[in-house]
Amino acid sequence: MVSLKSELRFTVTSGIECWASLELNGWFNLMPEIIFLPKEKLYPRFGYALPLEQVAYVRKDLPGPVREFVTFHELYHLNDTSRWWVWREVKANVAAALKHPLGFIICVIMSLAPYRLKYYWKRLNSKA
Numbered sequence: 001m002v003s004l005k006s007e008l009r010f011t012v013t014s015g016i017e018c019w020a021s022l023e024l025n026g027w028f029n030l031m032p033e034i035i036f037l038p039k040e041k042l043y044p045r046f047g048y049a050l051p052l053e054q055v056a057y058v059r060k061d062l063p064g065p066v067r068e069f070v071t072f073h074e075l076y077h078l079n080d081t082s083r084w085w086v087w088r089e090v091k092a093n094v095a096a097a098l099k100h101p102l103g104f105i106i107c108v109i110m111s112l113a114p115y116r117l118k119y120y121w122k123r124l125n126s127k128a
């Protein structure tokens with residue numbers, strides 16, 4: 001998932017002085033970890049991402065296609081540096097929907113449940 005492209009450059013400037021410039025793409029990126037948790041641990045969420053820790057949590061009780069959609073969605077968050085949370089959600093949803101369209105559709109239908117709508121309402125009002 002995480003590409004670890006590295007480039008090592010050494011430049012010798014004199015016989016005594018030597019410096020090395022080390023460029024490591026993804027040096028600070030840890031391998032992402034996906035943890036599937038029971039519904040009670042994440043409710044009312046379907047998933048949750050901690051970019052600094054490179055950990056994605058996903059509810060394991062979700063139907064297969066939805067679990068795949070949510071997993072992709074949360075993994076997308078791990079490498080997204082956008083600041084505005086609404087934009088982060090739009091991007092993660094579009095990326096995951098393109099990859100898992102059936103999971104997206106079922107997820108939208110499941111999200112019409114009152115507890116999910118209440119969750120979105122709370123979220124919009126607390127961060128808008």
Ligand SMILES: [Zn+2]
Pocket residue numbers: 073074077088089092
């Ligand atoms: Zn999200």
